[in-house]
Amino acid sequence: MTRRSRLSPRVRVWLVAGLSLVGGYVIATARQVVVRPPLVLGQDAVSGPQSREARVTLEQAGGSVIRVRPVTGEAGTLLVFYPGGLVRPQAYEWLGRALAARGVETVIPVFPLDLAVTAANRADALIATYGAGKRVVIAGHSLGGAMAAQYAARHAGRVQGLILMAAYPAGNVSLKGQSLPALSLLAERDAVADPAAVRGGLERLPDGATLTVIPGAVHAFFGRYGPQKGDGEPSVSRAQAEGDILNAVTGFLGRL
Amino acid sequence: MTRRSRLSPRVRVWLVAGLSLVGGYVIATARQVVVRPPLVLGQDAVSGPQSREARVTLEQAGGSVIRVRPVTGEAGTLLVFYPGGLVRPQAYEWLGRALAARGVETVIPVFPLDLAVTAANRADALIATYGAGKRVVIAGHSLGGAMAAQYAARHAGRVQGLILMAAYPAGNVSLKGQSLPALSLLAERDAVADPAAVRGGLERLPDGATLTVIPGAVHAFFGRYGPQKGDGEPSVSRAQAEGDILNAVTGFLGRL
Numbered sequence: 001m002t003r004r005s006r007l008s009p010r011v012r013v014w015l016v017a018g019l020s021l022v023g024g025y026v027i028a029t030a031r032q033v034v035v036r037p038p039l040v041l042g043q044d045a046v047s048g049p050q051s052r053e054a055r056v057t058l059e060q061a062g063g064s065v066i067r068v069r070p071v072t073g074e075a076g077t078l079l080v081f082y083p084g085g086l087v088r089p090q091a092y093e094w095l096g097r098a099l100a101a102r103g104v105e106t107v108i109p110v111f112p113l114d115l116a117v118t119a120a121n122r123a124d125a126l127i128a129t130y131g132a133g134k135r136v137v138i139a140g141h142s143l144g145g146a147m148a149a150q151y152a153a154r155h156a157g158r159v160q161g162l163i164l165m166a167a168y169p170a171g172n173v174s175l176k177g178q179s180l181p182a183l184s185l186l187a188e189r190d191a192v193a194d195p196a197a198v199r200g201g202l203e204r205l206p207d208g209a210t211l212t213v214i215p216g217a218v219h220a221f222f223g224r225y226g227p228q229k230g231d232g233e234p235s236v237s238r239a240q241a242e243g244d245i246l247n248a249v250t251g252f253l254g255r256l
Numbered sequence: 257m258t259r260r261s262r263l264s265p266r267v268r269v270w271l272v273a274g275l276s277l278v279g280g281y282v283i284a285t286a287r288q289v290v291v292r293p294p295l296v297l298g299q300d301a302v303s304g305p306q307s308r309e310a311r312v313t314l315e316q317a318g319g320s321v322i323r324v325r326p327v328t329g330e331a332g333t334l335l336v337f338y339p340g341g342l343v344r345p346q347a348y349e350w351l352g353r354a355l356a357a358r359g360v361e362t363v364i365p366v367f368p369l370d371l372a373v374t375a376a377n378r379a380d381a382l383i384a385t386y387g388a389g390k391r392v393v394i395a396g397h398s399l400g401g402a403m404a405a406q407y408a409a410r411h412a413g414r415v416q417g418l419i420l421m422a423a424y425p426a427g428n429v430s431l432k433g434q435s436l437p438a439l440s441l442l443a444e445r446d447a448v449a450d451p452a453a454v455r456g457g458l459e460r461l462p463d464g465a466t467l468t469v470i471p472g473a474v475h476a477f478f479g480r481y482g483p484q485k486g487d488g489e490p491s492v493s494r495a496q497a498e499g500d501i502l503n504a505v506t507g508f509l510g511r512l
Contacts, residue, residue: 009265016269017276024280032288042489044476052491090483220300224494226482227346233298235308238480239495 036114037088041066044224045093047242054100056093062125064110068096075105077253078134080123080159082116082144083108084166084223091223092141098246104253105130116140116147123151127158135256139163139249141222142193146170149205152180161256163249165222166193168201175206182209183252185222185245191232192219212248217241292370293344297322300480301349303498310356312349318381320366324352331361333509334390336379336415338372338400339364340422340479347479348397354502360509361386372396372403379407383414391512395419395505397478398449402426405461408436417512419505421478422449424457431462438465439508441478441501447488448475468504473497 007015041056053071058064066089069075079099083089089108096106107126112118127136138159140148145167152162153173162175162182169175175182182205186198202209214221216236220228222245224238234241263271297312309327314320322345325331335355339345345364352362363382368374383392394415396404401423408418409431418431418438425431431438438461442454458465470477472492476484478501480494490497 013269013272017272020273020276021280021283024277024282025284026280027277028281028284037485040483040489043483043487044474044490044494046472046490046493048493216302218300224483227296227299227480229293231299233296234300234302237302237304237495238300239493 033086033113039064039088039110040090041093043090043093045090045097047094047098047239048101050101051094051097054097056097061107061129062109062122063119065126066090066093066096066108066110067130068093068100068106068108070100070103070105075103076134077104077256078127078131078136079104079106080126080136080138080148081106081108082122082138082140082148083111083114084140084142084144085116086114087141087223087225088114091225094224094242095246095249098242099249102250105134116144120147120150123148123155123159135160137161137163137253137256139165140167141165142167142219146173149173149175153178156180161252162205163252164201164205165245166190166198166219168193168198169204174204176204178206180206181252181256182206183248184209184211185248186211186213187217187219187221187232187241188213188215189217189232189234190219192228192230210252214241214244214248217244221245289342289369295320295344295366296346297349299346299349301346301353303350303354303495304357306357307350307353310353312353317363317385318365318378319375321382322346322349322352322364322366323386324349324356324362324364326356326359326361331356331359332390333360333512334383334387334392335360335362336382336392336394336404337362337364338378338394338396338404339367339370340396340398340400341372342370343397343479343481344370347481350480350498351502351505354498355505358506361390372400376403376406379404379411379415391416393417393419393509393512395421396423397421398423398475402429405429405431409434412436417508418461419508420457420461421501422446422454422475424449424454425460430460432460434462436462437508437512438462439504440465440467441504442467442469443473443475443477443488443497444469444471445473445488445490446475448484448486466508470497470500470504473500477501
């Protein structure tokens, strides 16, 4: 009470007004992050005509997950895909659909706040639910890639391959010495994930990890979520970059 | 003072706190609209290799404008393009670049708040600056299309063609009776601009106006700004829809 009594009523009212104004501002700003855009399947997910035939469902396995299966329902490979930070998972449905036409099943978990870091071990439940009898590969874009690498590092033997897209293992995560096949995709004109850092990340990937450059591509070309603030200027079309990404991924999966 | 004295100091503080909280919330929310994302040229604007060769500059003509010219610098047609509401103008650079490879110059004005309705007559300055010796066509997407139609209706003779993309003239705007060639593009799976309203808009376009349906496309496929809330589910790839849009536009321009 002693400190409070030093403030005149008028000062106190101004103080309350100022703090409340800041509070309201913070609430509205936080709301943008906390309230995610709607989860809509099929929003922009078609490539060629074959990609239309995939079976896409929203299921529950340790939380919501987008499951993309070949039209036959049968797949020899399960790809667990961690989205980039604050990117809605449906942005990667295009990749799942394109891979489904090649006999791969893809599961894209919905993370709290769209941040893979909130539940980096989501792969556990996904592999338990969908992985039986399949070769399991974990992949991720950007922050999701870093979390995929962390999962692979800490659960040796649970995945048979690792694919990083515009991503690298965090400084305290290393897969050095593991015999896990790994592929790192670098968007040549990425200005969000520093290409030098992506290249540097090879040091913390298993020996024999491959780096493939996607010519002319930018950070936002891995997911269909629109242009990204601070990204580079691409010199190819998104469609061409997607074709190159798909070739690199299917080539890697084919060699497992 | 009489009313004020009825409130106890405690109630007054709560009132101030509540109003300030709401005020802060409103300020943060308004900021999202007022502060536009950065204007970045070339962010996602390439289609085929030819589209890379266009000359793109940010110029001043009654305000900022993105100018996209053929590599030769020469063009027989000037396309004035009004962006959709709250869509950054660079989302349509892809169209300008693709048309540049076909000898068309495109100017895309930057509108205050990215709302064409704030300056529907921007075409005046653009035509004066860039239109000399050229056939002038005005076009627009969504809200920009409605404003393009309004400009054409109120400035008969100043443009030689009108192209609406997922748009229609407002109820109080009619070009009926004008001899202006007009093309209306309808995205088959548009769930933002009601297809019935787009078709109905033909009633307020000049006789002989053509409606062309872009099969499987959605509202957000006219500009490269990412998926749009409330939009439909496309059954084709964005690249295919863009090809169809381009064919319809070049066909129309070729018949002028």
